[in-house]
Amino acid sequence: MTENAPTDHPANAAVSAGDPRFLTQDDLTVDTHQVVGPDGSYDADDVPDLDAEQFRDLYRWMLTDRVFSRRMVSIQRRGELGTFGSTRGQEASIIGSAYTLQPEDWLYVGRAWTPMFMRGVPMEDMILFWRGIEEGQQSFAEHNSQIAISIGSHLPLVAGLAWGMDLSGDDAVATAYLGDGATSTGAAHEAINFAGALGVPALFYCQNNQYAISLAADEQTGANTLAQKALAYGMDAIRVDGQDVLAVYEAVSEARERVREGEPVFVESVTYRLDAHTTSDDPTRYRSDEEVDAWEQHDPLERYREFLKSEGLWEDVDHDAIVDEIEAEFDAALEAANEFAEREIVEIFAHVYEEMPPELQRQYEEFVDLLDRRPEMCDFIEQRPKG
Amino acid sequence: MQATIVEAVNDALHTEMAADDDVVVFGEDVAESGGVFRATDELLEEFGADRVVDTPLSEIAIVGAATGLAMYGKRPVAEIQFSGFLPPAFDQLVTNASRIRWRTRGELTAPMVVRMPYGAGVRALEHHSESMEGAYAHIPGLKVVAPSTPHDTKGLLLASIRDPDPVLFMEPKRIYRSFREDVPEGDYEVPLGEAAVRREGEDVTVVSWGSMMPATLEAVEELDADAEVVDLRTISPLDTETVVESVKKTGRAVVVHEGPRSNGVGGDVVARINDEALMYLEAPVERVTGFDTPVPLLSMEDYYFPHPPRILDAIENALAV
Ligand SMILES: Cc1ncc(C[n+]2csc(CCOP(=O)(O)OP(=O)(O)O)c2C)c(N)n1
Numbered sequence: 001m002t003e004n005a006p007t008d009h010p011a012n013a014a015v016s017a018g019d020p021r022f023l024t025q026d027d028l029t030v031d032t033h034q035v036v037g038p039d040g041s042y043d044a045d046d047v048p049d050l051d052a053e054q055f056r057d058l059y060r061w062m063l064t065d066r067v068f069s070r071r072m073v074s075i076q077r078r079g080e081l082g083t084f085g086s087t088r089g090q091e092a093s094i095i096g097s098a099y100t101l102q103p104e105d106w107l108y109v110g111r112a113w114t115p116m117f118m119r120g121v122p123m124e125d126m127i128l129f130w131r132g133i134e135e136g137q138q139s140f141a142e143h144n145s146q147i148a149i150s151i152g153s154h155l156p157l158v159a160g161l162a163w164g165m166d167l168s169g170d171d172a173v174a175t176a177y178l179g180d181g182a183t184s185t186g187a188a189h190e191a192i193n194f195a196g197a198l199g200v201p202a203l204f205y206c207q208n209n210q211y212a213i214s215l216a217a218d219e220q221t222g223a224n225t226l227a228q229k230a231l232a233y234g235m236d237a238i239r240v241d242g243q244d245v246l247a248v249y250e251a252v253s254e255a256r257e258r259v260r261e262g263e264p265v266f267v268e269s270v271t272y273r274l275d276a277h278t279t280s281d282d283p284t285r286y287r288s289d290e291e292v293d294a295w296e297q298h299d300p301l302e303r304y305r306e307f308l309k310s311e312g313l314w315e316d317v318d319h320d321a322i323v324d325e326i327e328a329e330f331d332a333a334l335e336a337a338n339e340f341a342e343r344e345i346v347e348i349f350a351h352v353y354e355e356m357p358p359e360l361q362r363q364y365e366e367f368v369d370l371l372d373r374r375p376e377m378c379d380f381i382e383q384r385p386k387g
Numbered sequence: 388m389q390a391t392i393v394e395a396v397n398d399a400l401h402t403e404m405a406a407d408d409d410v411v412v413f414g415e416d417v418a419e420s421g422g423v424f425r426a427t428d429e430l431l432e433e434f435g436a437d438r439v440v441d442t443p444l445s446e447i448a449i450v451g452a453a454t455g456l457a458m459y460g461k462r463p464v465a466e467i468q469f470s471g472f473l474p475p476a477f478d479q480l481v482t483n484a485s486r487i488r489w490r491t492r493g494e495l496t497a498p499m500v501v502r503m504p505y506g507a508g509v510r511a512l513e514h515h516s517e518s519m520e521g522a523y524a525h526i527p528g529l530k531v532v533a534p535s536t537p538h539d540t541k542g543l544l545l546a547s548i549r550d551p552d553p554v555l556f557m558e559p560k561r562i563y564r565s566f567r568e569d570v571p572e573g574d575y576e577v578p579l580g581e582a583a584v585r586r587e588g589e590d591v592t593v594v595s596w597g598s599m600m601p602a603t604l605e606a607v608e609e610l611d612a613d614a615e616v617v618d619l620r621t622i623s624p625l626d627t628e629t630v631v632e633s634v635k636k637t638g639r640a641v642v643v644h645e646g647p648r649s650n651g652v653g654g655d656v657v658a659r660i661n662d663e664a665l666m667y668l669e670a671p672v673e674r675v676t677g678f679d680t681p682v683p684l685l686s687m688e689d690y691y692f693p694h695p696p697r698i699l700d701a702i703e704n705a706l707a708v
């Protein structure tokens with residue numbers, strides 16, 4: 001297996017000869033697919049068939065991901081967001097996979113925000129989402145996508161969406177992004193088995209970023225890899241180096257092709273969350289600086305730059321200019337988000353049902369009347385300490 | 388010592404783990420990092436990795452395994468990180484924990500605690516804000532507890548861990564750290580199933596619990612009348628007697644809770660008052676509750692749960708008739 005992880009992942013353990021009557025973990029050899037090695041070396045035959053513009057596009061989206069996370073963390077610190085989960089370190093894993101998706105595909109994500117932008121969701125709507133404004137999610141939905149907050153809860157939905165595609169004869173796939181932690185939920189197991197049994201076009205893309213908040217991936221499960229879990233459900237799987245954008249792209253585009261044929265696939269992308277779980281988390285409580293530093297050495301952008309240089313594509317990339325453009329895009333998005341009009345009270349009551357039931361209508365009217373009669377209510381709401 | 392509610396949780400866990408080797412604490416992020424709210428801080432260091440366990444991200448197994456541990460004679464105290472993530476495990480509460488005693492005619496029991504922070508107002512994401520005690524109190528065989536003060540939190544949690552039946556312990560996270568009060572060192576219990584009269588009064592009874600108590604107490608301070616405030620503390624089984632005795636005295640009542648109004652606990656409190664004290668009532672019983680909607684995301688969540696003026700308004704309505 002390819003040694004791409006600087007930590008001692010159990011997948012790297014030597015195969016031990018066991019009692020042949022028993023099926024054991026070690027009967028299975030799971031490779032980690034890689035195109036560009038940590039030192040930037042690669043075999044030209046392995047490089048996916050993309051044109052120069054697409055290669056540069058991948059870099060630009062990875063940078064977008066990095067800049068977006070940095071800016072979001074910084075505005076959160078200024079009190080301008082509730083909380084935020086940074087994706088730093090996972091850019092290759094996120095972009096390489098999402099770059100394969102088509103507009104007609106459905107996308108249900110865990111930690112992956114830029115894929116929404118790649119589908120046309122305006123950046124300001126992602127800011128609205130993290131500010132707890134429901135219109136952010138409405139915008140995601142307009143682009144066949146959603147974020148799942150209840151971990152694992154979205155996998156059965158994705159199986160159902162894929163089933164719908166199958167029934168309608170549509171040429172599309174339904175994709176669930178999930179984390180290593182999500183693979184431990186009951187919903188995930190039922191959904192993966194269900195999709196495998198029905199043979200529906202579902203793609204399960206698991207970003208194993210080594211942690212579920214404080215729990216290290218090797219404590220999340222006794223299995224050597226996450227990829228192998230799919231096998232038990234009759235589903236093919238591929239494990240890929242998530243710091244290698246080309247390996248991710250290649251693995252997921254091939255997976256997507258199989259999925260289109262009604263063969264659901266599970267992809268494990270081995271990556272690392274370099275920042276805190278969210279802005280409310282203190283990672284020093286559960287992991288060492290040395291470990292983080294070791295993974296900093298596996299920066300996916302750095303590795304991809306080496307590739308672009310080798311291909312002679314780097315000369316046409318103006319890194320600083322791209323960063324400036326993304327920063328400007330973020331500034332404009334933030335300004336637009338800041339101008340989002342304060343919403344009416346009815347927004348709390350709308351969209352619970354297509355038609356508001358009489359009791360809910362009454363609650364709404366009573367509340368509006370109360371706010372009218374007791375303006376001090378608004379003081380309470382506005383002055384209440386936040387957080 | 389002076390402690391907040393979340394510190395009182397932590398103190399109760401330290402106290403009971405030291406007193407009873409059968410107590411096992413587990414859940415997501417409870418051991419190494421001490422819990423996302425630090426409720427289980429230092430337990431791993433003090434009691435070791437056999438008794439303080441970080442589990443996989445598996446709510447169904449957390450609640451189901453707690454039931455199995457309890458059936459085997461352990462005293463599990465499981466944490467669900469936010470109450471919004473209990474629903475997957477609802478099945479285990481309904482199907483097993485709540486009815487193992489009944490199913491086996493008392494041969495097997497499930498003396499276990501599931502602790503979880505609940506309620507809105509901490510500017511978190513979706514599913515981090517609900518108050519679904521009404522749904523949980525609807526499960527026969529399950530006890531539901533919701534403390535509102537540090538003193539009660541410690542005493543109720545100790546009583547819950549020792550209780551012979553499964554207890555869902557709902558911790559009001561909005562007020563986890565909003566005030567301190569004196570909490571006795573060492574061991575004491577606050578009995579389950581007993582409401583507390585927080586404030587004595589003659590004119591109107593205001594019933595509340597958990598996260599809504601501070602706002603309720605603040606509201607009655609503004610009142611031109613003399614309110615009696617009852618803190619249920621245990622939602623199920625509910626202390627009907629304390630509520631009814633108070634209403635017989637005052638002749639008027641208001642129930643305040645954070646969860647949705649329809650089919651909420653407030654409706655049941657009203658029904659019990661009607662059953663036992665209808666003839667004493669001088670006005671319809673008012674309810675001040677969350678709306679029959681999901682809790683809005685953080686930008687509008689502050690509109691959802693009752694604030695003192697809304698509570699005051701309802702009390703004044705009850706007094707106006
Ligand atoms: C069902 C459920 N349980 C608990 C949580 C609280 N929680 C939020 S993120 C998280 C860890 C998720 O880990 P993983 O699936 O690896 O995704 P990552 O955050 O690493 O991207 C937990 C426990 C949740 N959101 N949903």
Ligand SMILES: [Mg+2]
Nearest residue numbers: 179180211212
């Ligand atoms: Mg993870």
